[in-house]
Amino acid sequence: MKKYLETVKVLFKSQLAYRFDILMNIVFSITKILLAYVLWSAIYSSSEEIAGFTFNGMMSYYIISTFISQMNKSTSTGWQISAEIRQGLFSKYMVRPMSIFGYFSAHTAGVALFYISFNLAAAVLWTLLFGVNIALAAGFQNILLTVILVLLGLLFMMQLNYFIGILSFKFLDTGIFMMIKDNILEFVAGSFIPLALLSEKVIIVMKFFPFYYVSYLPTLLLMGRNGHEALQGVAVLTVWNLFFAVLNAITWKRLKVKYEGVGI
Numbered sequence: 001m002k003k004y005l006e007t008v009k010v011l012f013k014s015q016l017a018y019r020f021d022i023l024m025n026i027v028f029s030i031t032k033i034l035l036a037y038v039l040w041s042a043i044y045s046s047s048e049e050i051a052g053f054t055f056n057g058m059m060s061y062y063i064i065s066t067f068i069s070q071m072n073k074s075t076s077t078g079w080q081i082s083a084e085i086r087q088g089l090f091s092k093y094m095v096r097p098m099s100i101f102g103y104f105s106a107h108t109a110g111v112a113l114f115y116i117s118f119n120l121a122a123a124v125l126w127t128l129l130f131g132v133n134i135a136l137a138a139g140f141q142n143i144l145l146t147v148i149l150v151l152l153g154l155l156f157m158m159q160l161n162y163f164i165g166i167l168s169f170k171f172l173d174t175g176i177f178m179m180i181k182d183n184i185l186e187f188v189a190g191s192f193i194p195l196a197l198l199s200e201k202v203i204i205v206m207k208f209f210p211f212y213y214v215s216y217l218p219t220l221l222l223m224g225r226n227g228h229e230a231l232q233g234v235a236v237l238t239v240w241n242l243f244f245a246v247l248n249a250i251t252w253k254r255l256k257v258k259y260e261g262v263g264i
Contacts, residue, residue, distance in 0.1 A: 003098055004106040011110025025115055029066055029122040036062040051196040057223070059132045061194055063123050065219040069191050070119045072154055073111045074161040075182065077104050081165030082174045090259065101248060105158050112154070137224025145230040146221045152237035153214035159244035169255035190216030207232070210240040
């Protein structure tokens with residue numbers, strides 16, 4: 001465990017060298033919320049409430065969900081794994097006395113922990129700049145369940161991006177898989193629009209998949225909504241995490257023999 005904690009610490013500190021990345025991360029968060037503010041300001045000009053959300057509630061949703069979704073830094077890790085396999089540079093990870101998945105999970109955690117404070121600062125900036133009264137109404141139980149869901153969601157996203165990354169052992173370029181995943185995720189995770197705006201039948205189907213619980217449900221829990229779905233979310237994410245743990249183990253075992261990188 002100590003070596004993984006050291007990896008987290010090293011990656012946390014190394015982010016200080018990438019000031020431009022820090023700036024772009026903040027700009028992305030602010031831009032996303034700005035676009036939501038402009039769009040929903042126009043929509044709410046003729047309506048006081050939509051799908052149970054007031055304008056203040058809708059902006060609270062975007063600020064909280066953006067903060068939670070920005071905690072996921074595993075997408076860049078997936079791209080890194082894919083690139084290093086194609087370039088023959090992945091050998092250094094295969095000879096380390098560490099679990100490959102464990103190393104990259106610690107790598108991603110170190111980056112995510114570094115950016116949390118900046119994402120929180122961006123969220124606070126928006127609440128002050130536009131006078132949004134964040135609609136937080138969660139009790140201790142909801143906060144605890146939110147933390148559990150967020151952690152399970154981050155683990156799932158790490159496993160998903162790791163899976164796509166190691167597919168590079170077989171496929172020349174997994175970039176198309178990553179782009180498809182990112183575009184679909186933006187919608188099904190509720191980052192683009194709240195899923196409450198979709199039909200009930202669609203939502204019922206989405207509840208069988210993990211994306212509903214990655215950022216959308218945690219956001220609602222912090223707003224005092226949908227508390228009855230929390231335990232279901234923990235169960236669904238646990239099942240999907242176990243599924244991908246097995247899938248990744250099988251995929252790694254079968255595909256690593258195809259690797260022809262330097263030193264192997």
